[in-house]
Amino acid sequence: GEDVEQSLFLSVREGDSSVINCTYTDSSSTYLYWYKQEPGAGLQLLTYIFSNMDMKQDQRLTVLLNKKDKHLSLRIADTQTGDSAIYFCAESGTGGFKTIFGAGTRLFVKA
Amino acid sequence: DAGVIQSPRHEVTEMGQEVTLRCKPISGHDYLFWYRQTMMRGLELLIYFNNNVPIDDSGMPEDRFSAKMPNASFSTLKIQPSEPRDSAVYFCASSLRRGVGANVLTFGAGSRLTVL
Numbered sequence: 272g273e274d275v276e277q278s279l280f281l282s283v284r285e286g287d288s289s290v291i292n293c294t295y296t297d298s299s300s301t302y303l304y305w306y307k308q309e310p311g312a313g314l315q316l317l318t319y320i321f322s323n324m325d326m327k328q329d330q331r332l333t334v335l336l337n338k339k340d341k342h343l344s345l346r347i348a349d350t351q352t353g354d355s356a357i358y359f360c361a362e363s364g365t366g367g368f369k370t371i372f373g374a375g376t377r378l379f380v381k382a
Numbered sequence: 383d384a385g386v387i388q389s390p391r392h393e394v395t396e397m398g399q400e401v402t403l404r405c406k407p408i409s410g411h412d413y414l415f416w417y418r419q420t421m422m423r424g425l426e427l428l429i430y431f432n433n434n435v436p437i438d439d440s441g442m443p444e445d446r447f448s449a450k451m452p453n454a455s456f457s458t459l460k461i462q463p464s465e466p467r468d469s470a471v472y473f474c475a476s477s478l479r480r481g482v483g484a485n486v487l488t489f490g491a492g493s494r495l496t497v498l
Contacts, residue, residue: 302484313473313489363485370485374424
Protein backbone atom coordinates (compact mmCIF):
# COMPACT_ATOMS: atom_id res chain seq x y z
CA GLY A 272 0.00 0.00 0.00
CA GLU A 273 0.97 3.64 -0.08
CA ASP A 274 3.42 4.88 2.51
CA VAL A 275 4.98 8.24 3.20
CA GLU A 276 7.97 8.55 5.51
CA GLN A 277 9.58 11.55 7.15
CA SER A 278 12.10 12.16 9.88
CA LEU A 279 10.40 13.22 13.10
CA PHE A 280 12.46 16.20 14.25
CA LEU A 281 14.58 18.99 12.84
CA SER A 282 16.25 21.81 14.76
CA VAL A 283 17.74 24.90 13.08
CA ARG A 284 18.91 28.34 14.09
CA GLU A 285 16.93 31.41 13.14
CA GLY A 286 18.10 32.75 9.79
CA ASP A 287 19.44 29.39 8.57
CA SER A 288 17.79 27.28 5.88
CA SER A 289 15.68 24.28 6.88
CA VAL A 290 15.42 21.20 4.70
CA ILE A 291 12.70 18.68 5.47
CA ASN A 292 12.85 15.38 3.61
CA CYS A 293 10.21 12.84 2.66
CA THR A 294 10.09 9.56 0.78
CA TYR A 295 7.02 7.88 -0.66
CA THR A 296 6.36 4.46 -2.11
CA ASP A 297 3.46 4.91 -4.51
CA SER A 298 4.91 5.23 -8.01
CA SER A 299 1.53 6.39 -9.29
CA SER A 300 1.57 9.44 -7.04
CA THR A 301 0.40 12.37 -9.12
CA TYR A 302 0.57 15.24 -6.67
CA LEU A 303 2.80 15.72 -3.67
CA TYR A 304 2.00 18.23 -0.97
CA TRP A 305 3.47 20.01 2.01
CA TYR A 306 1.14 20.99 4.84
CA LYS A 307 1.95 22.91 8.02
CA GLN A 308 0.31 22.37 11.42
CA GLU A 309 0.67 24.90 14.22
CA PRO A 310 -0.21 23.97 17.83
CA GLY A 311 -3.91 23.43 18.39
CA ALA A 312 -4.80 23.99 14.75
CA GLY A 313 -5.63 21.99 11.67
CA LEU A 314 -3.27 21.42 8.78
CA GLN A 315 -2.79 24.19 6.28
CA LEU A 316 -1.55 23.69 2.73
CA LEU A 317 1.83 25.30 2.05
CA THR A 318 2.44 24.17 -1.49
CA TYR A 319 2.11 21.22 -3.84
CA ILE A 320 3.94 19.92 -6.89
CA PHE A 321 2.77 17.91 -9.86
CA SER A 322 4.74 14.73 -10.44
CA ASN A 323 6.08 15.79 -13.84
CA MET A 324 7.88 18.75 -12.26
CA ASP A 325 11.17 18.56 -10.41
CA MET A 326 11.16 21.92 -8.67
CA LYS A 327 8.74 24.56 -7.50
CA GLN A 328 9.59 27.81 -5.76
CA ASP A 329 7.20 30.00 -3.80
CA GLN A 330 8.80 32.91 -1.92
CA ARG A 331 10.90 31.34 0.88
CA LEU A 332 9.77 27.81 0.02
CA THR A 333 11.47 25.52 -2.50
CA VAL A 334 10.16 22.06 -3.25
CA LEU A 335 12.42 19.53 -4.94
CA LEU A 336 11.09 16.26 -6.36
CA ASN A 337 13.22 13.30 -7.40
CA LYS A 338 10.66 11.01 -8.95
CA LYS A 339 13.17 8.25 -9.69
CA ASP A 340 14.10 7.97 -6.00
CA LYS A 341 10.59 8.91 -4.82
CA HIS A 342 12.10 11.66 -2.71
CA LEU A 343 10.55 15.02 -1.91
CA SER A 344 12.09 17.88 0.04
CA LEU A 345 10.95 21.23 1.35
CA ARG A 346 13.51 23.98 1.84
CA ILE A 347 12.60 27.00 3.93
CA ALA A 348 15.00 29.88 3.41
CA ASP A 349 15.78 32.33 6.22
CA THR A 350 13.88 30.27 8.79
CA GLN A 351 12.05 32.31 11.41
CA THR A 352 10.75 31.39 14.86
CA GLY A 353 7.24 31.63 13.39
CA ASP A 354 8.11 28.69 11.14
CA SER A 355 8.21 26.39 14.19
CA ALA A 356 5.49 23.84 13.51
CA ILE A 357 4.90 20.30 12.27
CA TYR A 358 5.35 19.84 8.53
CA PHE A 359 3.53 17.02 6.77
CA CYS A 360 4.42 15.50 3.45
CA ALA A 361 1.48 13.96 1.58
CA GLU A 362 0.69 12.32 -1.73
CA SER A 363 -2.35 11.61 -3.84
CA GLY A 364 -2.54 9.29 -6.81
CA THR A 365 -4.11 9.51 -10.23
CA GLY A 366 -7.59 9.26 -8.77
CA GLY A 367 -6.54 12.01 -6.42
CA PHE A 368 -9.22 11.49 -3.87
CA LYS A 369 -7.24 9.81 -1.12
CA THR A 370 -4.45 11.88 0.31
CA ILE A 371 -1.95 9.91 2.38
CA PHE A 372 0.11 11.79 4.96
CA GLY A 373 3.48 11.15 6.51
CA ALA A 374 3.93 11.23 10.28
CA GLY A 375 5.09 14.86 10.22
CA THR A 376 8.42 16.54 10.95
CA ARG A 377 8.51 18.81 13.97
CA LEU A 378 10.65 21.85 13.18
CA PHE A 379 12.25 23.71 16.08
CA VAL A 380 13.71 27.12 15.34
CA LYS A 381 16.19 28.43 17.89
CA ALA A 382 16.51 32.19 18.27
CA ASP B 383 -16.17 31.87 4.14
CA ALA B 384 -15.50 30.91 7.78
CA GLY B 385 -13.64 27.79 6.70
CA VAL B 386 -14.36 24.25 7.85
CA ILE B 387 -16.19 24.35 11.17
CA GLN B 388 -15.92 21.49 13.64
CA SER B 389 -17.66 20.98 16.96
CA PRO B 390 -17.06 20.33 19.73
CA ARG B 391 -13.43 21.48 19.96
CA HIS B 392 -12.91 19.35 23.07
CA GLU B 393 -14.86 16.40 24.36
CA VAL B 394 -14.18 14.39 27.49
CA THR B 395 -16.35 11.35 28.03
CA GLU B 396 -16.40 8.04 29.81
CA MET B 397 -15.85 4.67 28.24
CA GLY B 398 -19.06 3.27 26.80
CA GLN B 399 -20.66 6.62 26.06
CA GLU B 400 -21.74 7.72 22.60
CA VAL B 401 -19.74 10.50 20.98
CA THR B 402 -20.87 12.61 18.03
CA LEU B 403 -18.49 14.92 16.21
CA ARG B 404 -19.81 17.46 13.75
CA CYS B 405 -18.46 19.18 10.68
CA LYS B 406 -19.59 21.96 8.38
CA PRO B 407 -17.52 22.00 5.18
CA ILE B 408 -16.76 25.01 3.04
CA SER B 409 -19.76 25.94 0.95
CA GLY B 410 -19.44 24.59 -2.58
CA HIS B 411 -16.85 21.94 -1.75
CA ASP B 412 -17.88 18.54 -3.05
CA TYR B 413 -15.53 16.30 -1.07
CA LEU B 414 -15.46 15.79 2.68
CA PHE B 415 -12.88 13.79 4.59
CA TRP B 416 -12.61 12.59 8.19
CA TYR B 417 -9.09 12.04 9.56
CA ARG B 418 -7.88 10.89 12.96
CA GLN B 419 -4.56 12.06 14.43
CA THR B 420 -2.70 10.23 17.19
CA MET B 421 0.92 10.24 18.29
CA MET B 422 1.26 6.54 17.55
CA ARG B 423 -0.43 6.34 14.14
CA GLY B 424 -0.13 9.87 12.79
CA LEU B 425 -2.87 11.14 10.49
CA GLU B 426 -5.21 8.38 9.28
CA LEU B 427 -7.96 8.77 6.71
CA LEU B 428 -11.16 7.27 8.12
CA ILE B 429 -13.74 7.95 5.42
CA TYR B 430 -14.50 10.37 2.62
CA PHE B 431 -17.64 11.53 0.85
CA ASN B 432 -18.28 12.91 -2.61
CA ASN B 433 -21.48 14.88 -3.10
CA ASN B 434 -22.74 13.52 0.25
CA VAL B 435 -22.18 9.88 -0.76
CA PRO B 436 -19.62 7.79 1.17
CA ILE B 437 -16.98 6.65 -1.29
CA ASP B 438 -14.34 4.88 0.80
CA ASP B 439 -14.77 3.88 4.43
CA SER B 440 -11.94 1.37 4.50
CA GLY B 441 -10.15 3.42 7.15
CA MET B 442 -12.98 3.24 9.67
CA PRO B 443 -11.44 1.16 12.47
CA GLU B 444 -14.47 -0.77 13.67
CA ASP B 445 -18.22 -1.04 13.51
CA ARG B 446 -18.34 1.26 16.51
CA PHE B 447 -17.52 4.10 14.11
CA SER B 448 -20.07 5.49 11.69
CA ALA B 449 -20.24 8.63 9.56
CA LYS B 450 -23.05 10.34 7.76
CA MET B 451 -23.48 13.29 5.46
CA PRO B 452 -27.21 14.08 5.25
CA ASN B 453 -26.64 17.19 3.14
CA ALA B 454 -23.87 19.21 1.53
CA SER B 455 -23.32 21.39 4.58
CA PHE B 456 -23.19 18.89 7.42
CA SER B 457 -21.46 15.67 8.39
CA THR B 458 -21.21 13.66 11.60
CA LEU B 459 -18.78 11.07 12.90
CA LYS B 460 -20.24 8.90 15.63
CA ILE B 461 -18.50 6.49 17.99
CA GLN B 462 -20.72 4.13 19.95
CA PRO B 463 -19.64 2.82 22.39
CA SER B 464 -16.46 4.84 22.89
CA GLU B 465 -13.25 3.30 24.26
CA PRO B 466 -10.09 4.88 25.70
CA ARG B 467 -8.13 3.93 22.58
CA ASP B 468 -10.42 6.22 20.56
CA SER B 469 -8.80 9.21 22.27
CA ALA B 470 -7.37 11.35 19.45
CA VAL B 471 -7.84 14.55 17.51
CA TYR B 472 -10.43 14.11 14.78
CA PHE B 473 -10.15 16.39 11.76
CA CYS B 474 -12.68 17.15 9.10
CA ALA B 475 -11.44 18.50 5.77
CA SER B 476 -13.15 19.50 2.56
CA SER B 477 -12.03 20.09 -1.01
CA LEU B 478 -13.27 21.10 -4.41
CA ARG B 479 -11.98 18.86 -7.15
CA ARG B 480 -11.62 20.17 -10.67
CA GLY B 481 -11.04 17.36 -13.12
CA VAL B 482 -7.93 15.40 -12.18
CA GLY B 483 -6.18 18.33 -10.50
CA ALA B 484 -4.63 18.46 -7.06
CA ASN B 485 -6.79 17.59 -4.09
CA VAL B 486 -6.22 20.67 -1.93
CA LEU B 487 -7.67 20.00 1.50
CA THR B 488 -8.96 22.69 3.85
CA PHE B 489 -8.92 21.39 7.39
CA GLY B 490 -11.03 22.32 10.36
CA ALA B 491 -9.41 23.06 13.71
CA GLY B 492 -10.13 19.54 14.94
CA SER B 493 -12.09 17.93 17.77
CA ARG B 494 -9.93 16.62 20.60
CA LEU B 495 -11.60 13.55 22.12
CA THR B 496 -10.58 12.08 25.45
CA VAL B 497 -12.24 8.85 26.56
CA LEU B 498 -11.65 8.00 30.21
